Amino acid sequence: MSIAQTTTQSLRIPGVNRPIAIVGSVIVAVVVNLIVWLLGEAAGGSFEVVDKGVTTYVGGGGVVFSSAVPLLVGMTLAALISYVWVGVLRVAQIVGSVLAVATIGLTLAAAFDTATTVALSVMHIVLAPVLVVGLEALRRGLAAN
Numbered sequence: 384m385s386i387a388q389t390t391t392q393s394l395r396i397p398g399v400n401r402p403i404a405i406v407g408s409v410i411v412a413v414v415v416n417l418i419v420w421l422l423g424e425a426a427g428g429s430f431e432v433v434d435k436g437v438t439t440y441v442g443g444g445g446v447v448f449s450s451a452v453p454l455l456v457g458m459t460l461a462a463l464i465s466y467v468w469v470g471v472l473r474v475a476q477i478v479g480s481v482l483a484v485a486t487i488g489l490t491l492a493a494a495f496d497t498a499t500t501v502a503l504s505v506m507h508i509v510l511a512p513v514l515v516v517g518l519e520a521l522r523r524g525l526a527a528n
Contacts, residue, residue: 396516398523401462408458408517409451415513416450416506417443423502430502432493441499446506453482454510458517465525472522476515483510 399407420443423430430441441449461475490503 396519396523398525398527399520400524401465401521404517404521404524405455405458405462407520408513409454411517412450412454412510412513413447415509416446419502419505419509420446423498426498426502427496428498428502429496430499432495432499434493441503450506450510454514457482458514458521461518462521465521469522469525472518472525476518479514479518480511483507483514 420430420441432439432441457475457479461471461479464471484507487504487507490500490507493500495503
């Protein structure tokens with residue numbers, strides 16, 4: 384009689400240094416969100432909202448800015464605090480993910496068309512796993528040293 388042993392593959396996240404974790408995460412988030420934006424445009428999303436008679440268009444530049452800046456600021460802050468308290472990286476994973484998902488409410492509250500609302504909401508969701516994986520890579524890089 385033979386015994387079959389099954390194993391499941393787990394995600395291997397390499398350990399990296401602070402700059403690579405931050406810049407790599409920002410690049411991934413921007414690229415993925417630009418793809419989502421292009422898909423939203425292809426699906427007929429206008430990416431325009433009218434507020435108090437003023438029409439605002441969310442273009443590629445807005446997607447880059449809105450994807451990069453919050454991630455860059457949050458991850459940089461967590462990386463700096465990790466010099467004195469490595470546990471901040473776990474806290475930042477949770478807080479950052481919650482903020483990324485919670486701010487979908489701002490998109491839902493705006494008067495975007497359906498395709499635009501879906502695309503912008505997906506962009507918010509994209510930031511959560513990018514942040515978690517980036518900070519985990521940073522944490523593992525610190526643990527290896």
